[in-house]
Amino acid sequence: MAVIERRNTEKLILEAARKVFIRKGYAGSTLQEIAIEAGINKALLHYYFRSKDRLFDAIFREAFIRFIPRAGEIIFSDEDFPKKIEAFVHFYLNMLNENPHIPQFIIHELNVNPEHVIILLKELGLAYDGMIDLIEDEIIKGNIRPISPHHFLVNLFSMCVFPFVARQILQKTILTDYGDDFDRFLEERKREIPAFIINSIMVR
Numbered sequence: 001m002a003v004i005e006r007r008n009t010e011k012l013i014l015e016a017a018r019k020v021f022i023r024k025g026y027a028g029s030t031l032q033e034i035a036i037e038a039g040i041n042k043a044l045l046h047y048y049f050r051s052k053d054r055l056f057d058a059i060f061r062e063a064f065i066r067f068i069p070r071a072g073e074i075i076f077s078d079e080d081f082p083k084k085i086e087a088f089v090h091f092y093l094n095m096l097n098e099n100p101h102i103p104q105f106i107i108h109e110l111n112v113n114p115e116h117v118i119i120l121l122k123e124l125g126l127a128y129d130g131m132i133d134l135i136e137d138e139i140i141k142g143n144i145r146p147i148s149p150h151h152f153l154v155n156l157f158s159m160c161v162f163p164f165v166a167r168q169i170l171q172k173t174i175l176t177d178y179g180d181d182f183d184r185f186l187e188e189r190k191r192e193i194p195a196f197i198i199n200s201i202m203v204r
Contacts, residue, residue: 010048013038014062017055021101026056026108053116056105060120063099067091075130081138082202085156086194092160093186093193103164128153144201152201159193 016038020029031052035042049055074087096102109117135149163170167182178185 006048009040009044010058013040013045013048013055014059018059018099018101021056021059021105026052026101026105031055057120059099060102060105063095063102067095072130075134081134081143082194082198084134085197086190089156089160089193090190092157093190096160096164097183097186100164100167103161107165142203145203147201152197156193156197159196160189163189 013034017029017034020034020037024033029052031045032042034052034055035045038045049058070091071088074084074091077084077087079087106117131153132149135144135147135152138144139146163185171178171180171182175182175185
């Protein structure tokens with residue numbers, strides 16, 4: 001019973017933290033606000049997660065632990081390259097939409113403690129090598145034009161992540177026609193990003 005109670009309390013805290021991080025950003029959030037959101041006292045929060053960094057590490061790992069296996073399935077599937085790009089963009093945008101605080105956290109940590117992010121990503125085992133091998137293999141097969149896999153990956157991730165990093169600015173400038181309907185914009189991005197990338201690299 002104690003184990004179940006502990007898991008339930010941890011889940012409650014993580015859900016509260018996720019809400020506060022989304023609402024106020026990582027840098028602007030405090031443990032006191034998270035404790036209030038969870039309906040517990042700060043001492044209990046400290047018992048489970050001794051610092052905001054540890055709390056966010058748990059959320060970060062939870063999100064990417066779900067993401068990494070699926071990303072690997074997409075990369076190593078039998079689908080053709082355009083289908084893989086489309087599936088990857090769909091899944092990546094969905095993951096970011098469910099965890100919009102992650103890009104802000106990464107930017108904050110890269111400015112304050114870049115090694116923290118690098119260590120986390122390495123521990124989680126993101127399949128960058130597999131993606132590079134996939135691109136190089138497609139070039140050898142003559143399916144896509146010769147490109148730098150590194151630039152390709154930077155372009156791909158940038159196109160997916162930027163709307164979340166700059167959401168507030170975009171909604172008040174470029175995306176005014178969408179009002180508060182950011183989800184509609186993301187659904188369009190799921191089509192626009194693969195189309196843009198595939199049209200720019202495929203051999204016709």
